[in-house]
Amino acid sequence: MSITSGRHSSRVESSSTLRHAADEPGSDQKGDSDSGPLDMIRLTLSWLFLFVAVGLLAAVVVVPRLAGATPYTIMTSSMRPHMPPGTLVVARTADPAQVHTGDVITYQLRSGQADVVTHRVVGVGQDGRGERLFTTKGDNNPTTDPAPVRAVQVRGKVWYSVPYIGYLNQVITGRQHVIAVYVVAGLLLAYAVFMVLSSARDRRRARRERRRETA
Structure with a gap:
């Protein structure tokens, strides 16, 4: 009886574990699906902000100076x-x-x-x-x-x-124009680098999560 009981208990525990393991990927996948569009919107808005800032800088300072x-x-x-x-x-x-x-x-x-x-x-x-x-x-x-x-x-x-x-x-007038160009250009460059690195990190993290789920 003890052997039968032990086998029965083992089956129950294994089944429970399998059910739990089956539930987890589904919940992770749901979380990924929920956060995916939000991440895309955030990334799009960030790049849009960057392009607008660069455009304004060019219109106010860079283009007039070069032309x-x-x-x-x-x-x-x-x-x-x-x-x-x-x-x-x-x-x-x-x-x-x-x-x-x-x-x-x-x-x-x-x-x-x-x-x-x-x-x-x-x-x-x-x-x-x-x-x-x-x-x-x-x-x-x-x-x-x-x-x-x-x-x-x-x-x-x-x-x-x-x-x-x-x-x-x-x-911003006179010499401040020149200073503004270097300061704003440096900030925008740093922001662009940050966004590229952040996007690459998120993609690597997503690939690791997918490999972990399929392992």
Whole structure:
């Protein structure tokens, strides 16, 4: 009887163990299936953030610097709706002969002074000496600007604009641009390396888990 009892007990324990072992992979698999999409979403959002940050850095600092262009910030509502306050505009030097009606230009209010305005050209003419003159107007203004703009006042023709990023350009000026490039580029590079290593680690961990389940 004791032998029969022992065999019976052994069978029960073995069956229980098998059931427990059969349950565990299922629960692990369910956990993996639950966390898989979340990990993918997290990874996608992380890379999206990285690309957006790199794009903004390029638009504000890198591209203007490489192209010899100058970034400016729209501070008033005169160019709404396409260029609201806070818009970053990047202007490239342009031959006055290549500036035409419909172009958006950045020009000095008075020749040789730092204050500039970005408005649209609505008319092109000449003075008595043959100098090219531009009539300008803010898209949101009811009337044209009071004085024509001389060619010597034109700082550039707007190349591209990025809404609301101009405030960042106001914060980092002069040598701070160069420092910002190295600092932000270093941080983004470190973040990219971290994401690559983290993704590779997660894949190795998933492969080990699959091998352990099939062993």
